[in-house]
Amino acid sequence: DTEVTQTPKHLVMGMTNKKSLKCEQHMGHRAMYWYKQKAKKPPELMFVYSYEKLSINESVPSRFSPECPNSSLLNLHLHALQPEDSALYLCASSPTGQGREKLFFGSGTQLSVL
Amino acid sequence: SQKIEQNSEALNIQEGKTATLTCNYTNYSPAYLQWYRQDPGRGPVFLLLIRENEKEKRKERLKVTFDTTLKQSLFHITASQPADSATYLCALDRTNSGYSTLTFGKGTMLLVSP
Numbered sequence: 001d002t003e004v005t006q007t008p009k010h011l012v013m014g015m016t017n018k019k020s021l022k023c024e025q026h027m028g029h030r031a032m033y034w035y036k037q038k039a040k041k042p043p044e045l046m047f048v049y050s051y052e053k054l055s056i057n058e059s060v061p062s063r064f065s066p067e068c069p070n071s072s073l074l075n076l077h078l079h080a081l082q083p084e085d086s087a088l089y090l091c092a093s094s095p096t097g098q099g100r101e102k103l104f105f106g107s108g109t110q111l112s113v114l
Numbered sequence: 115s116q117k118i119e120q121n122s123e124a125l126n127i128q129e130g131k132t133a134t135l136t137c138n139y140t141n142y143s144p145a146y147l148q149w150y151r152q153d154p155g156r157g158p159v160f161l162l163l164i165r166e167n168e169k170e171k172r173k174e175r176l177k178v179t180f181d182t183t184l185k186q187s188l189f190h191i192t193a194s195q196p197a198d199s200a201t202y203l204c205a206l207d208r209t210n211s212g213y214s215t216l217t218f219g220k221g222t223m224l225l226v227s228p
Contacts, residue, residue, distance in 0.1 A: 011142070042221055056215060087157070090158075100145065101214055102160040104160070108155070
């Protein structure tokens with residue numbers, strides 16, 4: 001199984017809602033990532049988890065809260081988002097997160113904030 | 115600041131021709147460089163990784179070169195097909211981050227016409 005699975009595929013939420021994005025991989029990878037991609041822009045790194053510890057936070061606003069319950073799962077909790085947060089949210093994984101590795105991406109969650 | 119530039123936003127070629135995409139970088143000292151393919155609404159898919167001591171790498175119809183003196187990578191698709199139409203992204207890890215912090219160029223959208 002070389003897949004990274006993200007749910008839901010689409011999400012529409014209001015600015016006062018709380019929602020969560022989910023990501024799962026069963027490749028035995030110990031690093032997982034959240035990227036944000038706006039239309040016609042490249043993916044931008046948000047968070048890196050390595051061995052279930054948050055290793056990198058790219059100064060992401062606190063309305064985005066990541067969680068890594070175990071080495072196979074990664075969540076992104078959303079609260080009080082703004083319309084400008086509408087984007088494709090991509091999860092990825094890699095064997096260790098120590099660099100020199102290719103990333104395996106999921107298909108993303110297309111988020112619209114109204 | 116570190117920059118990755120992919121010179122062409124879009125490239126149109128005819129089926130059967132060779133597509134050549136360029137990636138230039140500044141203020142990086144990368145040990146390796148990666149290329150990904152991204153289709154609309156999907157996550158990037160890894161294509162090739164080339165290390166600093168490798169001048170050239172091939173995979174089927176794909177060829178990547180890496181010139182650390184020129185700070186440039188070229189990505190070639192030979193005998194191009196309409197199915198090769200997609201956005202191609204080059205990516206580098208930030209220097210000395212200690213973790214995988216893959217940063218992407220803006221991408222080149224390739225359109226192969228029959």
